Amino acid sequence: MKVKICGLKTVEAALHAAHEGADALGFVFARSKRQIYAEQAREIIQELPEGIWKVGVFVNETPEKIAEIAEIAGLTHIQLHGEEETSLYRKQGKEVIKSVSIKTEEDIDRIRQIEADYILLDSPPGHYKGGNGTKFNWELAAGLEVRNRVILAGGLNPENVKTAIQTVHPFMVDVSSGVETEGEKDLAKISVFIREAKGTREDEK
Numbered sequence: 365m366k367v368k369i370c371g372l373k374t375v376e377a378a379l380h381a382a383h384e385g386a387d388a389l390g391f392v393f394a395r396s397k398r399q400i401y402a403e404q405a406r407e408i409i410q411e412l413p414e415g416i417w418k419v420g421v422f423v424n425e426t427p428e429k430i431a432e433i434a435e436i437a438g439l440t441h442i443q444l445h446g447e448e449e450t451s452l453y454r455k456q457g458k459e460v461i462k463s464v465s466i467k468t469e470e471d472i473d474r475i476r477q478i479e480a481d482y483i484l485l486d487s488p489p490g491h492y493k494g495g496n497g498t499k500f501n502w503e504l505a506a507g508l509e510v511r512n513r514v515i516l517a518g519g520l521n522p523e524n525v526k527t528a529i530q531t532v533h534p535f536m537v538d539v540s541s542g543v544e545t546e547g548e549k550d551l552a553k554i555s556v557f558i559r560e561a562k563g564t565r566e567d568e569k
């Protein structure tokens with residue numbers, strides 16, 4: 365199972381996640397308690413190993429602004445969390461992850477029309493467009509046939525990630541709040557989350 369740790373703001377936490385086996389790290393450039401800026405992200409990203417995805421998270425930002433930030437920071441992937449027309453963002457030579465809020469069966473049906481390399485299933489927005497630590501009904505996504513493009517997010521934590529994987533069978537799991545303590549990334553929780561996700565046998569249930 366592949367793992368993305370999102371909302372990183374320090375070199376220490378990013379390097380820890382990378383060393384523990386994370387496959388992707390997310391940097392939030394949208395309005396959020398986890399927001400960072402291009403130069404800060406560059407300071408972190410330049411310390412990271414080559415193969416790990418460096419994902420920039422954006423909400424309704426223009427393609428031009430995203431291209432500028434991606435260049436400064438050294439991003440490899442673009443994650444769109446607003447109402448963006450994804451086709452406009454796919455011309456930059458970077459893979460695009462589109463987040464979709466899941467509330468009903470219709471939200472699952474909508475996924476088939478989305479032009480993106482990966483679909484991130486998340487809970488409906490709370491205070492921010494993402495990263496609110498709430499889960500949705502995973503059973504809604506249990507029958508999805510595009511699982512090799514699905515990233516499961518929303519309220520995951522070290523205790524529930526195993527059940528989440530065995531229900532949805534995603535390509536990747538994504539977490540932010542569930543590996544934090546008092547609003548800061550918790551290195552021990554990152555380690556346990558990655559170990560649980562990567563140690564899960566999908567056919568065990």
Ligand SMILES: O=C(O)c1ccccc1NCC(=O)[C@H](O)[C@H](O)COP(=O)(O)O
Pocket residue numbers: 370371390392394395396397398399421422423445486492493494495496497498517518519520538539540541542
């Ligand atoms: O994390 C944020 O603060 C954020 C703010 C605005 C848009 C997106 C944001 N995060 C995107 C993510 O990929 C999160 O990891 C995902 O929503 C899951 O978060 P959580 O439920 O806290 O694990």
